[in-house]
Amino acid sequence: MLLVVTYSRAARQSLRNICRTHEAAVVRRFGRAALLTETEFGAFQALRLQAKHGEAVQIEQTQPFNEFEAVPETVRDAATAYEQRDQSAVPYTAFATGREFPAPEEMKQTEL
Numbered sequence: 610m611l612l613v614v615t616y617s618r619a620a621r622q623s624l625r626n627i628c629r630t631h632e633a634a635v636v637r638r639f640g641r642a643a644l645l646t647e648t649e650f651g652a653f654q655a656l657r658l659q660a661k662h663g664e665a666v667q668i669e670q671t672q673p674f675n676e677f678e679a680v681p682e683t684v685r686d687a688a689t690a691y692e693q694r695d696q697s698a699v700p701y702t703a704f705a706t707g708r709e710f711p712a713p714e715e716m717k718q719t720e721l
Contacts, residue, residue, distance in 0.1 A: 617665035
């Protein structure tokens with residue numbers, strides 16, 4: 610998919626117009642940003658927007674997030690267990706202490 614982010618009022622208006630006019634090219638819209646289909650037409654719309662508004666438009670190519678390929682099982686298990694905890698006020702650091710879950714500091718330092 611193509612992520613298009615706008616940084617000016619005029620660029621946001623143009624993005625809204627593109628999203629309304631070419632709904633089939635839009636995967637999802639987020640106000641000042643939109644995900645466009647990864648097709649030549651989606652790229653055409655994104656590049657057209659950038660040609661009109663210059664640096665007020667950023668285009669990035671994204672790829673779907675596959676948690677089973679990108680995230681270790683220990684992190685997935687920790688997320689599930691933490692959300693199923695008995696006391697919702699317990700911070701993750703306290704929850705993970707004494708268990709075989711990764712520490713927050715460790716996760717912050719490890720790239721996917």
